[in-house]
Amino acid sequence: MKLLLFRASARVLWQHPWQLALALLGIATGVGVVAAVQLTQRSAQVALADAQSSLAGPATHRIEARQGLLSEAVYLRVARALPGLKLAPVLRGAVQVAAADSEFLALVGIDPLALSGDADSPTDLAARVHWAAFIGRPDTAVMARSTAHRLGLQPGDHLAIRSPTGPRSLEIIALIESPLLAETLLVDIASAQEILHRPGLLSAIDLALPEGAAGEQLAQTLAQLLPATAQLDAIAGRIASNQALTRAFDTNLTALSLLALLVGMFLIYNTETFLVLQRRTLFAQLRALGVSGWELGGLLLTEAAVLGLVGSGLGLVLGVALAQGLLRLVAQTINDLYTHTTVSAVALPPALLCGMLAIGVIATVLAAAPPVLEALRSTVRRGLASRPEKQREVAHHRRCRRLAYAALALSVSLTLWPSRSLGLGFAAMGCALLAGALLMPWLLSTSARSLLKAMVLARRPAAALGVTLVARHGRRQGLAAAALMAASATAIAMTIMIGSFRISVSEWLSQLLRADYYVGLLDNQGDSTLRLRDIRETLVQLPTVGTTSAVIRTRQRSSRGDVQVLAYDLPLAARAGFRFIAGSAEALWSHWEREPVVMISEPYAWRHALAPGDSVQLRTLEGFIPFRVAAIFRDYASEQGSVALSYPIYTRYFGEAPLNGLGIYPAPGVSTDALGNSLTRATAGLPLRVQRTSEVMGQSMQIFERTFAITEVLRLIALGVAIIGIVAALLAQQFERLREYGVLRALGFSASEIVEVVLSQTLLLGVVAATCAVPLGYALALVLIEVINVRSFGWTMPIVVPWPALGSAWLLAVLAALIAGLYPAWRALRALPAAALRDE
Amino acid sequence: MNKKLWPVVLLGLVGLALIGRLVGVSPTPLTSPDNIARILHDDAQNAGYARVLGPRAFEFPRDHAAHPNYRHEWWYLTGHLEAADGTRQGFQLTFFRYALSPQAVVSTSHWRTQQALLAHFALTDETTQRFIHHERHARVALGLAGASDTVGEIWLNDWRLTQTGAAGGWQLQATTPDAALTLDLQPRKPLVLQGDQGYSRKSEAPGNASYYYSIPRLAVAGTLQRGDTQVRVRGTAWVDHEWGTSALGAAHSGWDWFALQLNDGRELSFYRLRQIDGRADGLSRGVVVSPNGEARPLDLAALQMTPLRWWRSPVTGIRYPVVWRVVCVGEQLDLRLEAVLDAQEWPGSLRYWEGAMHVTDFATPTQTRGRAYLELTGYAR
Incomplete structure (x- = not known):
């Protein structure tokens, strides 16, 4: 008997290859993206560790x-x-x-x-x-x-x-x-x-x-061995910043992979629903023949598990291929920002692959459970009139709405909750997405009903029929719409976040880079025979040069671990370049060159919970000394943060140090070009990097773009997967209706009217989903900027909405829905009315 | 075939194509550590060095010291220790000197050198069945590593081998994070010149030879520290000292070498040169030393060596023969050599197997006949 059941199941799948392929595609894309992201993360971590140890050994x-x-x-x-x-x-x-x-x-x-x-x-x-x-x-x-x-x-x-x-x-x-x-x-x-x-x-x-302990003891022994002119430092600073990088990647990647998994589960749910609904009659017959509910349920879940296994297997293959592409991007970013690394191969830990396979199977079975349960219930209640069905629909909408409001409330409270946890931030985003998804079926039905009147008034019976179909099948259509909306909203949120970030960084740079030219040593080690100090003295003599600024970048021991210390020798013109988030400029500049005051960067303040008036203990030549925090400045240069003080104060407390960079300001009436020419002549043949401010700015922005290149690509992949999934789901739904369309043809609907019936459904769905995605996306962007970014990097930024990007996201979602309608519309046209009727 | 199946077939094909792509991805290049045989056969690099072309007069203690005009040279100490608490250890300390360039260069840098040292130190713990091995590698510079060319003194940081008398007494000192060994070695037999009066030919080509002598039995006493516990140890050791510029011929793949110290007072050592075709080279040689110190040379015909069991290294995948039957009719010996521990492989920059061996009677394996060290090289494919 069991064998018979399984053969029946296999035959149904065999006879609906499209459904089978779409189901496998759904599972494979879902598992594939999650696997790709996980593998990329692993390999990137391995690569970072390798980069640490490749030249210096495991120093x-x-x-x-x-x-x-x-x-x-x-x-x-x-x-x-x-x-x-x-x-x-x-x-x-x-x-x-x-x-x-x-x-x-x-x-x-x-x-x-x-x-x-x-x-x-x-x-x-x-x-x-x-x-x-x-x-x-x-x-x-x-x-x-x-x-x-x-x-x-x-x-x-x-x-x-x-x-x-x-x-x-x-x-x-x-x-x-x-x-x-x-x-x-x-x-x-x-x-x-x-x-x-x-x-x-x-x-x-x-x-x-x-x-x-052994290492610490050795470090102490070493410190005692070293003469006063030498110092021992942990390379931990670099490792820590690498960890921060990995964390930032992890956060981004994890969020996106979860989204992909959700979309994958939705696809599976959709397919399972179809596979079950299609066989209602068969199930009823089987039940009548004495097959128990348990047996039937077991059969369907086994079927789901097998599908899950095959789909996940394909997904893993897809994932590994995808990971190879992603890894190249990750390597590029690491090379640009932190340290050189050679990421060559994707690491394939068997445990991870097995885990992915298990997740795929479990997700498939879980997604299959609701339709299976419903099928078992409804086979008993088969033949009930449509009215209670409608009442059930209304009750369902009401339940969903209540849940949605609860999720929304939870999301808001999680966002406002005073915590530093990234997890809570993501949970808030997840709740907001869930709320949107729960509201979708109701929104879709409601908008369909209100549109219906308009269609009738406009004497478009075909469109009205399509809209009615949407209103009637709100639950299932709503799910596809919810998935489309979630994907679109996430994409919008990331677009807003990256756009805001880009504008903030660009403004920050143009504020900060006040000089016309910047000069640095090519080998950048500060131990060249060439000293920037001498260069500065030479350049100041030039008639084209008005004034100069200088910076020393060092790492110093603080009571909170090693910290980057910047010593600025700033002309008045450069001071205006700093933007303060807390503390007053006056309080800072009036004490700047006379007392041990510092300004700290925003990430440093966030990491160590410091405010103006607090102090930072730095180890100076005279031992640990408190430096009063006078202000917190906006800075996107370092996630770890930095402490800045004036050059005279630095030399008083830390001694002389080689300069790391010079800023050159023109003399009154001298053009940037003239200054540039004289600088080039004066530094010819020296291993110096002389750059125009616009070049520095361009390079910085290029690095910025590369940093976000991976996020951008992932966003596109996630959106692409979502759209493939949604198109697949809509396709599946429309295929179900092919026979109905055949009947419509037989009843005298024209070809263009059939197309109108199909496209009006998918277009309506697309427009509602895309429109709802805009406010939800904005809300998610708020959480990303105000919560996730602050908790990951410690920096804030004003929110800026890139309207053209929003418009294109909207169009993309609508277009996806429309495309999903094209093929079924074409098939509906070709369906022979007679064949359709015969099947009926 | 059902025409409706094409989407499934298509999906399957895409999957297969992806699998193909993955399989086609080339793995990252594996590092290939130098094979000893390859280092020893590298004619192109030999110009400018002194060559071993015929017998010479040895002069001790001068010849315990380094011979930097030759391209490579090694001091090889192996032995068996018994601690006061009854535990047994095999030990190996090797200093391998090699020249980086034949011409001396005048330089302002103290790091400029023509010589480098590679040192291997290993302990085989019979009781716990553990093999610990440490490698050090350094240029001969700044006084931190070196080999004197006037007296027998070789050192690499705090690993040190010092000659303590013309007769071939030595002091040994080696410290690692897990063990520290300090030994005093006193010869119990006169040193033995291997091959033709110390001229040891390795192939027919002129110059493919080395100068080679051994001290076949030394009494050893000293201390072994493991963790916080220090124990007194006693035992026997074997010293080899060999130098030359090129050794192996192009047709050689490696060699099997062993040094046997029998309970009846005899010693036997043999190096079997293996050709790439697997056969032993006719230039393989050995020596047997009687209890009163008389040495008698052995050629390939005098000795049969048969591998009885192989062990595959889980680290490098290389197979090594770790149990042997050694028959020497002239000495009425039929012995079974069995590794104290299979895993005595050096998997690092030089790959070989060097390990302590049990020596028993072949017919009655319960009868212990002595101890040995075995060296196997060139088994990597």
């Missing part, structure tokens, strides 16, 4: 000179005192390519043997480079394939350079595939000292300390 700490370079005596001292510790010396500098005057390459000296160490798997570098030549022969170098390609170099070629010791010729002994080494010559530490003429000096010593 956790770095010894650097407090100022300038480190004597290699420090290396000897540490190596002798702690012989088991793996130490990696680094010397950085820049050299000029002889063939191209303005072109500089970074030169990084390492000891490859210090990297290979105690590991069972030698580092990539050790394996790919024949380092007997690298170490044993002077003036040998390794470079990235991309850079070599650009310079037209092959392994074995020589590159003529100008170095502090004069012209030299470096033999390129190997090329490696690594963005890590873009625009860099990697040389042995001995070669680096020779080429840069830095005998006995190092930029840094990287080392790996174990975690926990």
Whole structure:
């Protein structure tokens, strides 16, 4: 008997291949997107960890000179005192390519043997480079394939350079595939000292300390070993910012994957509903033959599980393919923003894949449960008149509305709840979406009813029939509309959020970048033979230069961990560039260069719950000293936040430090171009980056766009999946009606009227869903900006609505619904009335 | 076929195409650690180094020291320890010196060097069946690592091997996060020149040879620290010192080497050069040392080595023969060599298997005949 049941089930599916394909597509897309996002997250995390350990080894700490370079005596001292510790010396500098005057390459000296160490798997570098030549022969170098390609170099070629010791010729002994080494010559530490003429000096010593108490004890021992001129710092700052990055990605990605799963579940629900409804007669017959409800329910759920398994399998394949594309984007973002990394392969942890498969099957069975239950109930009540059905519909709408109001109330209270939890923020968004979805069937029925009168008045019977069909099947149509609305609203919310963010960043930058030109060192390490301080003195002498600003970027120990400290030497004109969120400009500037006051960035204030009047303890030359917070400034530069103080105060408490950047203001009456020309002449041949403000701004905005490129792509994927799903659902519904349309044809409806019946349904659905999505999307954007962004990054921004983008989102939703109607309309036209009637 | 099925078929095809795409994705390139045999056979890099072309007069203690004009050189200490608490350990400490370039370069940098050291330290704990191994690698620079060319003294940070007398006494010191070993080694037999008076040919090509001597039995005493506990240890050891510029021929895939110390006072060592076709090279040689210290050379015909059991490394996937039958008719020996622990593989930058062995009578395996160390190289495909 059971076998017979299963064969009956298989035959039904076999005879409705469209439905079967749509069901599988629904499950596969849902599972596929979730899997893709999960895999991308995993691989991105692995890539970040790799990036950390690829060059410096698994370095956790770095010894650097407090100022300038480190004597290699420090290396000897540490190596002798702690012989088991793996130490990696680094010397950085820049050299000029002889063939191209303005072109500089970074030169990084390492000891490859210090990297290979105690590991069972030698580092990539050790394996790919024949380092007997690298170490044993002077003036040998390794470079990235991309850079070599650009310079037209092959392994074995020589590159003529100008170095502090004069012209030299470096033999390129190997090329490696690594963005890590873009625009860099990697040389042995001995070669680096020779080429840069830095005998006995190092930029840094990287080392790996174990975690926990043993590591802390070692760090203390080290700190005591080091001379006063050197300091040991955890590379934790970088790791922490990487974690913040991963968290930000995670949040974005998780939210989108949940949306995809929801849409997937909706598709499954829709398909299951159809598969069950279609077989009502069969079920009734089976029940009459003595098949129990349990047996029937078991059969249908098993069927769902099998569909779920096959669909999830396909989904995993789709997901892995998708993840590969996404990963490239993630890698791009990581490279642009944080650190160079090579993300090459998608990691495929079996546990994750199995989990995804299980989620797919469980979601399918869960989504199938309601229609199955309903089928079992209704087979008993089969043949009841339509009136109670209508009453049930009304009762259903009422229930949904009540639930919707409850969800809305919950959403509002979750948003307002004073908490720092991201989870609560997402829950608030989820509740708002749910409320919208619950209201959808009722909204659809109501608008259909009110439209009906208009259609009748306009003497469009076909459209009126279509609208009536929508009103009558409000529950199922409503579900498709709800899914379309949810997808569209999410897309709108993200568009508003990203748009607002873009405008805020752009305004912030144009405010902040007050100088006409910015000058920085190319190797950006501050240990070049060139000192920006000297450059500044030279440039100030130029008649075209009016005044200059300068900044020192350092990391200092605070009572709350390491923090980025910015020391600004600002002319009055630059001061207006800062926008304060709290505290007063007057209070700050009046004490700025005289007392230990600081301004802190918004993320720093958020992270440490600081307000003007509080103080920040910084470790100075005299020990820990409190710096009073006078103001909080708007800053999108760092998620970790920073503390800024004036240059005189910095040197008083921390000593002298090399400058990291200069801002150049023109003398009165001098044009930007004239200033630029004189700067170019004055700095010709020096390893300096001289950039016009518009260039700096353009680059910053480019980085911004790239950061959000992945979000943008994910948004499109989620929306695409939703639209595919909704089109599939609408298609399925319209296929059900093909016979009815055949009957209509037989009753004398013209071809164009049939098309009108079909399209009026899907168009109405599309318009209602797209229209409701606009206010809901705005509400979600509010939560994203005011809650999620603040809790993730600690920065606020004014909300700006990009109307054209909203319009296109609306159009896209309507268009999707319309497209879903086209094919069924065409099929309806071709359906032979006689065949349809015969089937009836 | 049912025509309505085409959407299902289409979906299936898309799925298959995606699977194909995934399978076609090339994996990330695996790092390929250097094979010892490849390092030792690299004719292109040999120009400028001294070559081993014929027998020479050895001079001790000078020849315990480094010979930096030759391209590579190693000091190999293996042995068996018994602690006061009855636990047993096998140990290995190897210093492998290799030249990076034949020409000395005048430089302002203290990091500039022509020499590098690779050191391996391993302990095989018979009781807990654990193999701990640590690798260190450093350039010979800044005084942190080096090998003296006047006396036997080789060091890499705090791993150190120091000669303590002309007869071949040594002191050994090696510290790792999980163990620290300090040993004093005193020779119990005179040193043995391997091959033809220390001239050990590895292939027919001139220069493919090394200078090679062994100290076949040393009495060992010292301390072993594991964690917070320190125990006194005693035992026996074997020292090999070998140097040259190129060793293996192009047709060689690797070698099997063992050093056997029998309870009856005899020692036996043999290196079997394996050709790529799997056969043993006719230049394979060994030596047997009588209880009174007389050495007698062995050639390939004098000894049969048969692998009895193989072990596949879960780390590298390489198969190694870890149980052997060794028959030496001339010495009336028919022995079974069995690894104290299968997993004694070095999976790092040089891949080989080096491990402590039980030596029993082949006919009556319960009868212990002595101890040995076995080295297997070139088994990676």
